[in-house]
Amino acid sequence: MQDGGRNGRQVMIADVGNSNLSRLKYALQSLGHTPVEASTGSAIAEAPLAIITGSGDLNRSFQHIRNSGLAEGLSARAQAKLPTLAIGLGALIYCEGFADGQFMGAGLGYLPGIVRRLPDQGIRGETLINPHLGWSDVEVLNPSPLLSEGAAFYFAHERVIDAGARWGDEVMAQAHHTLVFPAIVRRDALIGVQFHPELSGASGLKLLSAFCAPTAS
């Protein structure tokens, strides 16, 4: 679905809970794309290009996507291997499961790993800063057009993906805050990012632009 002339494309955007859709919307507009807010699961299921974002409480978010039918749409587009960028909590709900101390259960299961809380204490009892807040350097493991080596992105999160034994090709980039964790995970056309590209200045706009480029798969 092309729109807006030039290389502008229509991008379906969806919020899985309490996120700041307006920033994402404006970032896409400034790149010449046309964001469309999705409200139903079927709209998400079929969009050629979609960005899923969210912040806040994992449990509440999961109830929300189950009750609203968004969950089916999110699963359907992952199964259909449609290009999808999942940001923050949006990426976490796509993982295999949750064990964050408050909420245990299965995730949608299309991205690798279990979601855990960042540790509050180190092994010697020292206090560790949680949430992870600010600009962290992202280390590229598998090169892609999405980012260049040495780029910093804005993170704001309390939970991370524990990729465990799956720490292989599917983890495209990593970051470090109290522990090393996946910053970008990818399976087929589904890309999950732990940081917020819509708040990450030029690096973030470049990532969004690369994701929306017609050549991106």
Next chain:
Amino acid sequence: MLNRRVIPRLDLEDGKVVGTFRYEGHLDPSDPVQHARLYQSLGADELLLWEHGGPEQGWTTRLDLVARLAAQIHIPVVLGGAINTASTARELLNAGADRVCLGEAAVERPALIAEVAGLSGRARVMVAADVKRRMGAWYIFFDHGRRPARKDALQWAEEAARQGAGEILLTTIKKDTGSRAGFDLSLAHTMANELPISSAVGGDGRTSVHFAEAFECGVQAVIGGAPLHEGVVDLPKIKALMAEREIPVRPPSIEEALDDIVVGGVTPEAPIPPTPAAPPPEAKTPKTSDADPEERAPAQEMAGEDATLILGAEQTDATVILSAEQADATVILGAEQAEAIAKATESTGATVSTAKGEIIEDALDNLWEDTVSGAAAFSDDDDGPTHADDETTISDAPAFVEKADTKKS
């Protein structure tokens, strides 16, 4: 590595920025969006906007301003001041604020923090208080230091962290006489070592060294206020010194920063008067300056005053650029404009430097030179002590690299 953040703070009254600014005459000094864009282009890591009006003049009556900020700023924006209820906080977070900063209301009633954090996550809640040092402890004050809250700041900070704050900002109020300029390093050190969450300090930072010293105490963020706006201290210089001292800092790149200002195609009206609208697609091919006079109107209009023209990456229309040059405006260019200019000058014989990098950097230099009021603003006060003070960092500040993310409890 988690980079340390330099956060310019803009103080607002009824939606208008108050204070003295080195850029006056170049942009509308009362418009928060223009300041925010300038700081974004200079490499600010985040922006804090504090509204001093009461709830009746507060942020909820200015959602249009929040939307304009959201549309033009691509780094995190924190809104503070007059946020007294969870519903107000939620409204602002939904309208485009990335974080809210709770002040007096969270000192009076820390449970408010939990109400906001429960809904939006701890990462989106900052809390802040002004403090004064008394007998080896810090106490919270309201109303610019006039009204004591009778609360120990660090005890409150710990309570705020328990309630779900993601970051704590304590700002020392300048003492009347005899106090040394700079941040309260003892406070910075204590916060960084005792609080389980990210800490930020504000205060009278007047040199790059002051900022670096505060970061070396372990705080995650330092807030820059009046001295930054007035040009007493300079954001790119702060970051350069941070890098020199091996404080983790987001790499600043002039070109990247300029690319960051993407102007075209955003719905809320671009509010910067001297910025011409993005040229329509068909006008994108570079034109020479003898094009239709109609097309030169935007730049001609701003010729009346000493304008600054900040162009987005897509604005490659050389006509606009060249007429701005003729109008003696300062032009900040991205790489594409530089190329467009190079082409245009070939055909018109105008004298504009054509080397890409030079244009960009020259333009930035010009902006500084033109905008700094008086030589004092860029005096050696900034650079001189930078090196002289190198060794005088407080001795108990821990080695930076080891301190990266951990601290002793």
